[in-house]
Amino acid sequence: EAGVAQSPRYKIIEKRQSVAFWCNPISGHATLYWYQQILGQGPKLLIQFQNNGVVDDSQLPKDRFSAERLKGVDSTLKIQPAKLEDSAVYLCASSLDHTARYGYTFGSGTRLTVV
């Protein structure tokens, strides 16, 4: 089966600019996750979707970050305006259902550098 697709692979922007990331999960996977991985740290959950509804966005900085999952398939994560501390790898993952008992599949990530 095809994996989780993410684009772009790399992005460099100046602070205060906006940026958007795209994720296409594995076909049939109802649950989609966005994680932020800062260099040298473990991934941190930003938002979890079940179909097109939000399950958990408690750690999403809502003053600058937004995410949507229209039609319960693809998802976009946006940052506006970006700050230097947003430099990180943004990982998308999907699982068959919310129990995740079969595990997650992660995409390769988008590496964001804010200068």
Added chain:
Amino acid sequence: GNSVTQMEGPVTLSEEAFLTINCTYTATGYPSLFWYVQYPGEGLQLLLKATKADDKGSNKGFEATYRKETTSFHLEKGSVQVSDSAVYFCALISSDTGRRALTFGSGTRLQVQP
């Protein structure tokens, strides 16, 4: 809340040495436990998992046993290879039915020298 603590790296070993990477956790209920691996330039891959106490997860020569009494899930391998050089992440999923998202440790970098 849930949290995972891993030993700091980097861990540097010679080929064929024995590997242990310590992992302890804090969680309510009965979490499922995972080890993920991230090879240079690649994404996160599931290495092994255990879903209940005393379960042993294993894959590619790596093993970890779910120890509820010590809240630990240490990763072991009897003989490491250069190709095992990577960053290893311990993680858990809470047993809460509504919020089953992975919580990760900070990762441990393993460097295996020939």
